[in-house]
Amino acid sequence: MTAFERVRLPAFGGAAAWLNTEPLGPPELRGKAVLVDFWTLTCINWLRTVPYVRAWSQAYRDDGLIVIGVHTPEFTFERDVDRVRQAVAARRIDYPVAIDNDYAVWRAFDNHYWPALYFVDDAGVVRDEHFGEGRYDRSEQVIQRMLGVRRELVSPLVEGRGVEAEADWQQLRSPETYLGYARGENFASAGGIAYDERRDYDVPADLRPNHWALAGPWTAERENVLLDAAGGSIACRFHARDAHLVMSPGDGGPIPFRVLVDGAPPGDSHGGDVDANGEGLLQQGRLYQLLRERGTVGERSLRITFGAPGARAYAFTFG
Structure with missing residues (x-):
């Protein structure tokens, strides 16, 4: 068992507001498999992952998966909730989003990255984590194991468009x-x-x-x-x-x-x-x-x- 497999799902009580849902806490999440996605609206690395998270939410919600996006702002102007709401609409995000302007949820998870995924089973135990882009098939397999389902993966069918398109990694030679x-x-x-x-x-x-x-x-x-x-x-x-x-x-x-x-x-x-x-x-x-x-x-x-x-x-x- 790795270190993160002993970590319990932290509470979301530090969220300043919620989009697409009423506030979620232990009563609402008890017995549910949860995927937590930390993001900030200007992050290109997150923008290129959101088609996959969106697809997983739609493919597995009837199996019991709850996806929670946690918007923790990198730049000051990203603290504007209306701007986050516009980004949620533009990215066609229909799952719950916690507004984490004070970094309370970020600190509760001891998170350090955008994007960051935390996979939490129905016992409230963090079973896996992934930072950055890639590893989509394996991440979906983790979701399936948490839910106790096994079927064809949707990840290979995902195709990002516009700013959501995967980078041309072979030609990418300039850093952020x-x-x-x-x-x-x-x-x-x-x-x-x-x-x-x-x-x-x-x-x-x-x-x-x-x-x-x-x-x-x-x-x-x-x-x-x-x-x-x-x-x-x-x-x-x-x-x-x-x-x-x-x-x-x-x-x-x-x-x-x-x-x-x-x-x-x-x-x-x-x-x-x-x-x-x-x-x-x-x-x-x-x-x-x-x-x-x-x-x-x-x-x-x-x-x-x-x-x-x-x-x-x-x-x-x-x-």
């Missing part, structure tokens, strides 16, 4: 890159980043792979960089099929933006949040898909320019 100074790295504008003060920046002519830079007046904050005037831009050099940027308009918006790839509009390789000319609109805080390469994947330079001040950018992610 945070822009706020608390976790930011690989910043390439001359003079480095200035903490909590407005500064004018320039993009270097020889931006190196997996580095990023700013152009125009920006204020670097702990979680993000904030644009102080229209016309400012962010550039990065990456190697991946997909490029995303977590952004928010703050209290303003909508903010128009334009994406160029290697100095030209993306054309057929535009992401789901921009058109072929690279035009997009920043209307709410979330992850925006800027590029999905439909040709040969290689090292590319991306530049996103904003038509109004107030844009906040948090992290590049790739797929």
Whole structure:
């Protein structure tokens, strides 16, 4: 028996609110097999797992499985319950979601990751756990063992679309890159980043792979960089099929933006949040898909320019 098999299902009493259900606790969960999924709405790794969790919830709910999503925010703007509610609708999540703004449920599970899955049997014992993407067939087999059923797996039939599509792992050579100074790295504008003060920046002519830079007046904050005037831009050099940027308009918006790839509009390789000319609109805080390469994947330079001040950018992610 492993260490986690001796752990009992923690209570959800620390949840600030619930979506899709009345509050759930020991009386409601007693004698039930439970799958707990920790997520945050801007996490690309979670977005690529949600088609599987959604499929498991639908395939096994009549067998007694209860899926509970626990939304624990990574960025401050993700604490907005209405924004989480919008993400739940966009991702077609119909199972219960606990709002964990104070990290109470996170701490009760001693969790450290997004996404994280905890598999709890009908005796309330955590029988398995998995962090990150992948291992879908094995996870579904764990569900079947907890429920005492055995039939063809649904996981091989799952196909994510849009931002939910599986990454092109063979071509993915760029890591998640945070822009706020608390976790930011690989910043390439001359003079480095200035903490909590407005500064004018320039993009270097020889931006190196997996580095990023700013152009125009920006204020670097702990979680993000904030644009102080229209016309400012962010550039990065990456190697991946997909490029995303977590952004928010703050209290303003909508903010128009334009994406160029290697100095030209993306054309057929535009992401789901921009058109072929690279035009997009920043209307709410979330992850925006800027590029999905439909040709040969290689090292590319991306530049996103904003038509109004107030844009906040948090992290590049790739797929």
